[in-house]
Amino acid sequence: MKFAIVGRGILGSSLYFMLTKAGHEVKVIESRKRRVFPSLIHSLLLKGKDVQLAMESLKFYREFNVPMREFPSLTIGKVSMDVITQWQEVGVQIREEYVGWISSDAIVALGGDRLVYVSKLIYAVPYIEGSAEIDLSKGVVSVGGKQVKADKIIVTAGPWNPCLVGVKSKSYYCWATLIYSKIRELGSHFVYDYEKGFYSRPVIGLATGMAIVGDGKAVESPPGNRVSLDKEEVMAKVRDRVGHFVPLYTAGEFCEGTPDMKPSYGKIGENVYYAGGLDGYGAEVGPGLAKLLLDLIMKGEVEREYYAERFSEVGDFTIGREPHEI
Known part of the structure; x- marks a missing residue:
């Protein structure tokens, strides 16, 4: 079978490798x-x-030898026993x-x-460069x-x-800031602080005090627009937890959010399918959602919790909290 995939992000790249392995x-x-x-x-920890x-995504990364590096994580705040x-x-x-250090x-x-x-995954995919036009x-x-x-055409163009x-989705800007702290453990741990309201992740994994922090408010905007950020709100939350640090650089990209801030997929036209709404946690759920889409195309199987038809009665909506926040 011949497939055309629009978008070479995590979803599109995962689909490419799954389909080519199956002989398509x-x-x-x-x-x-979009930057990678x-x-x-x-x-x-979802x-x-x-x-x-997320488990299906992890199996995919291992099967296709996508490089990974594991780190311990600290979750601060109340988490229900069911989730644990x-x-x-x-x-x-x-x-x-x-x-002690937090x-x-x-x-x-x-x-x-x-x-x-993920750049190793994405850059391994050959592509046709250009903007797609689709007749549904x-x-x-x-x-x-x-x-x-x-x-079959599969649309995985993210915020586009x-x-x-x-x-039924919207484009919004998600961003994070590279910092340097004297707390060296920040460079070798994930921190999910649900009391203060931020996350921290290692940069390269060395205990150097270099980390990336984020969880600022989502800014709804068409992709590519210049966006004004209120960085101090997040910086204040981090400062409350770890004390003095030096912010070095802020960067981000546009993400695609759905009304319930969960992934979405389905058939949207004559032999046209869609998968998206990764809502800022695409590396966790992207390959898993790709598998659900292929189960729909090849077997007719539907996972209703993520199926796009759940938004058929939804009008306008506002981007909410990203779903990796417990």
Whole structure:
């Protein structure tokens, strides 16, 4: 079967490798308008069915030899026993203890968090460069006026999905700041601080005090627009927890959010399918969502919790909290 995939992000790249392994002919269309970060967080410390999506993603990364590096994580704040049990059921080791360098009790997790070097995955995918045009009624995709022959079209264009094919989602800007702290452990641990309201992740994993911190308010905006950020709110939260640090650089990209801030997929036209709404946690659930989409295309199986039809009665909406926040 011939497939055309629009978008070479985590979702599109995962689909490319799954489909080519199964013997299908796959062409990927990529506009190169979105930056690719070297590494992103993959965490099993989610809740509900998202944990299973994250497990499927982890299996994919291992199967296709995507580089990863595991780190211990600290979760500060109350987490229900049901959620903790979910983490343990997928192999995460959990203990609770006082951690001196953050001056707080914390849930210490081993095997739950890692950096996945998504750029290695994405840059390995060959592509046709250009902006795609899609006719949903005819099931046709073109680049520069030239049709790309395909039996099935899959749209995974992230924040461009709402304007490209009219799905129920919005583009928003998500960002984080590189900092330097004298607390060296920040460079070798994940921190999820639900009391103060921020996260911290290692940069390269050395105990140097270099970390990336985030969880500022989502800023709704069409992709590519210049966005004004209130960085001090997040910096104040981090300062309350770890004391003095030096902010070095802030960067971000546009993400795609759905009304319930959970992934979305489905059939949207004649032989046209959509997968997206990764809501800032694409490295966790992207490959897992890709598998659900292929189960729909190949077997007719539907996972209703993530199926796009759940938004059929939704009008306008506001971007909410990203779902990796417990």
